[in-house]
Amino acid sequence: GDQVKQSPSALSLQEGTNSALRCNFSIATTTVQWFLQNPRGSLMNLFYLVPGTKENGRLKSTFNSKESYSTLHIRDAQLEDSGTYFCAAEIGGSGNKLIFGTGTLLSVKP
Amino acid sequence: DAGVTQTPRHEVAEKGQTIILKCEPVSGHNDLFWYRQTKIQGLELLSYFRSKSLMEDGGAFKDRFKAEMLNSSFSTLKIQPTEPKDSAVYLCASRTGYEQYFGPGTRLTVL
Numbered sequence: 001g002d003q004v005k006q007s008p009s010a011l012s013l014q015e016g017t018n019s020a021l022r023c024n025f026s027i028a029t030t031t032v033q034w035f036l037q038n039p040r041g042s043l044m045n046l047f048y049l050v051p052g053t054k055e056n057g058r059l060k061s062t063f064n065s066k067e068s069y070s071t072l073h074i075r076d077a078q079l080e081d082s083g084t085y086f087c088a089a090e091i092g093g094s095g096n097k098l099i100f101g102t103g104t105l106l107s108v109k110p
Numbered sequence: 111d112a113g114v115t116q117t118p119r120h121e122v123a124e125k126g127q128t129i130i131l132k133c134e135p136v137s138g139h140n141d142l143f144w145y146r147q148t149k150i151q152g153l154e155l156l157s158y159f160r161s162k163s164l165m166e167d168g169g170a171f172k173d174r175f176k177a178e179m180l181n182s183s184f185s186t187l188k189i190q191p192t193e194p195k196d197s198a199v200y201l202c203a204s205r206t207g208y209e210q211y212f213g214p215g216t217r218l219t220v221l
Contacts, residue, residue, distance in 0.1 A: 033209060041199060043212035097166060100153040
């Protein structure tokens with residue numbers, strides 16, 4: 001189901017511009033991970049978040065557990081930022097596992 | 111440090127065949143996950159091991175899918191018999207505490 005909803009589903013950016021991706025959660029989640037899947041298919045870790053904000057270079061991510069959403073901000077987009085961005089909610093129970101969103105396909109153009 | 115490795119990278123099977131996919135987690139990682147990725151369903155969890163014990167057996171995937179972890183540094187995913195709808199990318203991930211780290215995946219095509 002739509003336990004983790006990502007928006008937008010696709011985005012085209014001009015090089016050098018800024019944008020934000022969003023995930024909304026309809027399940028209780030303790031932590032959030034963000035990944036980038038490059039055109040070759042490799043999933044790379046971007047952030048692991050407890051409630052709060054982290055920054056790494058041109059990327060900044062926030063997880064607001066009270067309002068059940070997370071955002072990923074991209075500043076000064078570069079061509080190599082192109083790919084599919086996934087957020088994933090970690091849920092507990094018998095063992096912590098990830099529920100993935102459907103992804104945002106980002107295309108950065110020169 | 112070597113990351114998660116998966117073999118083969120590509121596999122083509124005829125309907126009804128048995129195929130075995132392999133994964134080596136990052137050394138020292140206690141948790142191992144198998145996922146399937148398709149355009150329609152996205153990323154779905156198939157199996158999850160913690161210290162070689164099966165924690166999650168994939169619910170709807172139990173039927174023809176069997177994941178095993180014979181030792182802490184090697185896992186297999188067997189699909190038997192394969193069907194065309196099994197065509198997907200199969201991803202393995204491992205974790206020692208918090209973040210999951212993914213392998214490059216195996217692209218399976220079932221004809």
